Amino acid sequence: MSNTNLPQCWQDFDDVLDAGIDRVILFGPPGTGKTYAGLNMKVSDSGAWRLVCTEDMTNFDVTGGFLPDKDGSFAWHDGSAVKAWRGDGIVGGRLVVDEIDKAGGDVFATLLAMTDTVDSAKWENPANGRIEVPREGFSVIMTTNIENMEELPAALKDRFPCAIRINEPHPDALTNLPGNIREYARKMADAGDRRISLRQFYAYGQLAQNHGDERAAKLIFGEKAEAFLDAIKIDTV
Amino acid sequence: MTTIMEMVRKDLRPMPELIRRKDGANDEPAEWEIQPCAAERGAPMTGLLPRVMLVPVQDFELDRVIRAHEMMHAKVSPGNRKPWVDRGVATDRALVVAEEARVNFLTAKAGFDLDVLEDGTEMNAGERIAARNDWAEAVYFTAAISGCGGLNKYLVGIRRHKPGWGPRLRRIHQLIQKELRRIDREAYSTLKSTKTASGKKDPNKELIEGFFHTEAIAEWLDRLAEEPHEDEAKDEDEAKDGEQQDNGDPHKQDGDDSDEASVGMDKDGDEEKPPLSKEDLENQKPQRADAAGTWAQLNVKEQNLTRHVPGGLGKKRLASNMGRNPRRIGRMLTDPQKRIFDRKVKGNGGVVLIDYSGSMALSEKDVLEIMDAAPGCTVACYSTNRHDLDGEANLWVLGARGRMTTNIPRSRRGNGVDHPALVWAVQQKQRRNAPVVWVTDGGVVGPGQGYKDQLAMQCIKTVQKSKVLIRNSVEDGVELLHDLAAGKPVKQWWPLYFRTTWKRITGQRLDR
Numbered sequence: 001m002s003n004t005n006l007p008q009c010w011q012d013f014d015d016v017l018d019a020g021i022d023r024v025i026l027f028g029p030p031g032t033g034k035t036y037a038g039l040n041m042k043v044s045d046s047g048a049w050r051l052v053c054t055e056d057m058t059n060f061d062v063t064g065g066f067l068p069d070k071d072g073s074f075a076w077h078d079g080s081a082v083k084a085w086r087g088d089g090i091v092g093g094r095l096v097v098d099e100i101d102k103a104g105g106d107v108f109a110t111l112l113a114m115t116d117t118v119d120s121a122k123w124e125n126p127a128n129g130r131i132e133v134p135r136e137g138f139s140v141i142m143t144t145n146i147e148n149m150e151e152l153p154a155a156l157k158d159r160f161p162c163a164i165r166i167n168e169p170h171p172d173a174l175t176n177l178p179g180n181i182r183e184y185a186r187k188m189a190d191a192g193d194r195r196i197s198l199r200q201f202y203a204y205g206q207l208a209q210n211h212g213d214e215r216a217a218k219l220i221f222g223e224k225a226e227a228f229l230d231a232i233k234i235d236t237v
Numbered sequence: 238m239t240t241i242m243e244m245v246r247k248d249l250r251p252m253p254e255l256i257r258r259k260d261g262a263n264d265e266p267a268e269w270e271i272q273p274c275a276a277e278r279g280a281p282m283t284g285l286l287p288r289v290m291l292v293p294v295q296d297f298e299l300d301r302v303i304r305a306h307e308m309m310h311a312k313v314s315p316g317n318r319k320p321w322v323d324r325g326v327a328t329d330r331a332l333v334v335a336e337e338a339r340v341n342f343l344t345a346k347a348g349f350d351l352d353v354l355e356d357g358t359e360m361n362a363g364e365r366i367a368a369r370n371d372w373a374e375a376v377y378f379t380a381a382i383s384g385c386g387g388l389n390k391y392l393v394g395i396r397r398h399k400p401g402w403g404p405r406l407r408r409i410h411q412l413i414q415k416e417l418r419r420i421d422r423e424a425y426s427t428l429k430s431t432k433t434a435s436g437k438k439d440p441n442k443e444l445i446e447g448f449f450h451t452e453a454i455a456e457w458l459d460r461l462a463e464e465p466h467e468d469e470a471k472d473e474d475e476a477k478d479g480e481q482q483d484n485g486d487p488h489k490q491d492g493d494d495s496d497e498a499s500v501g502m503d504k505d506g507d508e509e510k511p512p513l514s515k516e517d518l519e520n521q522k523p524q525r526a527d528a529a530g531t532w533a534q535l536n537v538k539e540q541n542l543t544r545h546v547p548g549g550l551g552k553k554r555l556a557s558n559m560g561r562n563p564r565r566i567g568r569m570l571t572d573p574q575k576r577i578f579d580r581k582v583k584g585n586g587g588v589v590l591i592d593y594s595g596s597m598a599l600s601e602k603d604v605l606e607i608m609d610a611a612p613g614c615t616v617a618c619y620s621t622n623r624h625d626l627d628g629e630a631n632l633w634v635l636g637a638r639g640r641m642t643t644n645i646p647r648s649r650r651g652n653g654v655d656h657p658a659l660v661w662a663v664q665q666k667q668r669r670n671a672p673v674v675w676v677t678d679g680g681v682v683g684p685g686q687g688y689k690d691q692l693a694m695q696c697i698k699t700v701q702k703s704k705v706l707i708r709n710s711v712e713d714g715v716e717l718l719h720d721l722a723a724g725k726p727v728k729q730w731w732p733l734y735f736r737t738t739w740k741r742i743t744g745q746r747l748d749r
């Protein structure tokens with residue numbers, strides 16, 4: 001990702017990572033590329049692992065668990081957090097946790113332990129009894145659509161001192177759109193109830209090429225099509 | 238087929254979030270607060286900086302055009318009108334209605350049918366305005382609905398009480414549209430531009446290019462809205478023609494109004510003359526936006542007024558029959574009114590403002606002569622440099638309250654603050670009838686700008702309104718003050734610059 005003329009929110013994220021902050025919350029409207037940025041921006045060569053939290057998920061996804069093997073026995077499989085801790089064996093990787101606030105009690109407690117500071121984080125592998133600790137360079141990016149950070153549990157907020165509201169798509173994500181709607185896609189990313197997601201703009205751009213603006217708007221935006229087309233008319237007068 | 242109830246139930250909120258501007262407003266992605274309102278005049282509203290829009294949201298054509306109109310405000314109107322009002326070029330009311338005309342013009346240009354833009358109150362508004370004999374509001378309201386479907390109904394309402402006003406108001410509407418079309422046809426038209434004049438992105442304080450056109454039209458409307466001009470004698474024939482143009486059919490289009498019968502009689506049976514003659518209307522021209530300029534901010538500095546000017550306050554002792562100390566006791570016997578006390582009176586004062594730009598030289602002697610000629614007066618000079626960004630003084634008080642400075646500042650060569658200095662001078666008047674004398678050659682310019690008609694017109698209007706007397710040199714100014722002190726009649730003198738500007742803009746002679 002290039003970082004010339006970045007919007008303020010992305011510039012903030014860039015600066016925070018450059019300064020060595022390794023626990024960051026990215027919040028704001030959906031579809032602005034928070035997860036994509038977590039998985040790709042300033043990630044070490046060790047790579048990044050993603051966790052999507054739901055109420056039904058178990059610690060298997062976080063730390064790992066036993067799975068049946070070919071020969072009828074059970075083999076241990078590491079979870080995303082342990083993989084990210086370990087990285088390439090020398091440098092830790094990046095753990096991207098989507099919607100941590102939606103995780104159930106057990107998983108949430110485990111995640112708190114796995115995202116703790118390097119000095120406190122420690123985990124014993126039940127398969128071989130080895131003690132795992134996060135390698136140097138391990139980082140965590142948490143993403144959420146919650147708008148009010150006060151709604152997050154105190155223990156979680158304490159582990160993530162830096163929270164950045166992402167209110168527009170990353171410029172690199174807009175380059176795949178036709179030039180005439182890029183700015184609109186940027187502006188509509190944070191329009192509350194009338195928000196139009198980047199994915200809708202991708203679809204609109206593709207459809208408009210073959211079927212014209214009006215039909216594309218009707219198919220993609222439904223009832224909002226008239227308002228959208230009128231706004232474009234006014235904007236391009 | 239969509240039923241009326243389905244149209245009513247629909248919620249078609251506009252998307253002002255999509256609007257792009259160049260002055261920094263609406264730049265950051267953020268949600269607008271859209272509140273539904275009735276489709277009636279005065280209800281819809283757009284607040285660009287707080288991101289609020291009140292619009293009708295139902296599925297009717299009128300609602301849709303109103304939404305487009307408000308969206309156009311979000312696209313081209315300034316975020317804050319105060320800096321424009323503060324410039325003093327045009328009144329707030331004129332700015333509002335001229336902006337309505339510009340927005341309506343651009344909305345029509347975007348492809349919306351402005352003929353549906355009426356709420357049925359136009360005829361009543363016309364009747365009410367005409368019944369109150371409110372010519373100024375008649376002009377402003379014409380501008381506000383120029384280009385909309387309600388114009389003809391409004392003129393019908395006007396004609397019910399003031400049949401002679403109709404042709405003039407229709408012509409004003411035509412001239413507004415003509416001016417907007419002219420601007421729009423220019424090669425690099427800035428009619429809809431939201432670029433700031435300074436290049437800085439501050440929608441709250443900076444002036445945007447497109448609104449300079451609004452300001453120019455507003456200033457012209459202010460001139461037209463002034464109280465009735467007197468040279469109406471030769472206009473009667475024309476008035477009859479005009480009255481024939483405007484009555485009856487509210488759906489009649491521009492230009493096809495020549496075949497209607499005359500109704501040009503008011504309730505008293507007298508033919509109602511329009512307050513503005515056809516000749517005056519045609520002679521008055523809107524200024525060009527490129528004739529707009531800006532003044533620098535006025536920074537006033539009072540020099541150290543160390544030198545006492547004998548008699549500088551013009552104090553006199555007069556005999557009085559009231560007081561505490563009977564200084565004139567001899568009058569007890571000689572004065573039938575027994576005025577044995579004293580009472581002090583000061584000189585009439587006045588303000589002398591000197592344009593201290595260019596090659597103008599100013600000495601202590603000049604200031605002394607002025608203060609001698611007008612005891613109690615305030616003497617000040619002004620000048621600034623090309624950019625005036627340093628915040629240093631550009632108006633110096635050289636004498637006041639019977640004292641003067643011995644340190645005459647050096648000129649900063651340019652003008653830059655002529656009008657703000659003039660307004661300041663008027664505010665310094667010690668009494669209502671104290672004279673204000675402005676020593677200038679009339680070459681008034683903003684910092685780093687050439688001579689602009691708009692700025693000159695602003696000065697001329699202030700001079701006329703505040704009865705400021707202009708002279709070309711300090712010597713002439715002193716002579717004028719002597720004449721005033723002696724009670725001699727004095728005549729206004731207008732610099733060639735001002736006379737030329739006035740003629741160009743109004744088509745009339747300035748000293749008429």
